[in-house]
Amino acid sequence: MSATTDFVAAQKRNRRNTTLLLVLLTALAAAVGYGVGLLVEGESSGALPLFSPVGVAAAALMAVASIGWSAISLAVGDRMVLAMAGAKEIEKADAPQLYNVVEEIAIASGVPMPKVMVLETDALNAFATGNRVGHGTIAVTRGLLDTLDRNELQGVVAHEMAHLANLDTRYMVVVGVTVGLIALVCDMLLRTLNWGGSARNRSRSGDGKSSGGGILIVILIVVAIFAPLAAKAVQFAVSRQREYLADATSVQFTRNPEGLISALGKLAAKAAPFPGVSHATQHLFIVNPVQHFTKDTPALLATHPDIEDRIARLRNLGG
């Protein structure tokens, strides 16, 4: 029973962290929007006011755009991901054990039975997509099916089911869209500054009107350069949190940490990159399919926590 309370606590912590990170991202997007608005207003009036109504409007626009973009991504995103990775839906007769294991975990989690798909590659990996409850898909690679035993497969499937149950795929779509938006607007901001800078030089030689804007411009340039990087770091942090949460939830479903621990051990030894996945979808997989992780990978730039660390945490949960 004590183990169960540990999962609940771990899940609560993780949800709180994720919410915090999402708030941070939205604030960042709004700040960038404000910066652009400020600049546009400064250009038209010739001075840079600290409070800018145009900036507030632009910040609101950023929030609205991020919500709209997210909605579109949520509507069509998972079908695109599956097509890109080349996943094929299977029937029970094609892989009875996999199908049974997914059914078992669907019962354990109380999540409606997702579609089951197989990726024809020797690499060991698995992923889940689905943005609404009851419309999920769990895909595993052929290599995984051939390598793992039943308990290990159960641990991996439960990890993916946990992503569906916690709606991680939705979280990550929203985070990804916000990060993309920030990168786009910061790029725009830098271009505007470039253009505005030369325009200001011309106007200054005329009447020397804008003098107090210099420091603000520098601050804006620094923000425009570092905001996309910070957003990326936050995105990866969210991704890592969700992986820990999915590991913990997986054990809550199976009540058997050994299966997932042993599976992660095999995945660590044989994680190979495979075609059809890109940086855009890497966070969906149980282990990162693009980069090969070692202890030396900078933690800030990783979508997934170090496998050793995940195994260590699972051992703590089981004990």
Next chain:
Amino acid sequence: MSFWIFLGILAAIGLWLVSVYNGLVGGRNQAQTAWSQIDVQLKRRHDLIPNLVQVVKDAMGYEQETLTKVIQARNAAVAASGPAQSGPAEAALTQATRGLFALMENYPQLKANENVMQLQEELTATENKIAFARQFYNDSVNSYNTRRQSFPAVLAAPSLGFGPMDLFTMPETEREVPKVALR
């Protein structure tokens, strides 16, 4: 003035009652759905076991006693009704099947048989589903019971007709799902 305050308090109490009621209905329905899933999986097991016995009968001619025990346990489990009866009956059935699986280890030709392998996988999956359905049922009942015993709800739950639900407890012997080597 005081009339409006009175009306506001009344509306707040009404909204609160609605949310407590809906929460309790949701929790109870989840538990009941989980319960029916247990039933479905138990039936599935009752259907699978005669097939397995049929397939292994010829190869395991010397183990008639074990096979008869499995079938008897299966028939007793089918005949049992209600959690009080079927709990022990299902436990006995698990025990008997586990014995059969253990004996089957001695027959390499059976372990290589496509049909047997398939049936064994189905039975393992069904055992797991029974265990997981129970686990989910008990988790659902736990959270339902906690919800109805928690402070504001405890005042309203009995008068709204939400009684406590029972956990599905199983005899000690059935705690462990049989380990079937399929590698």
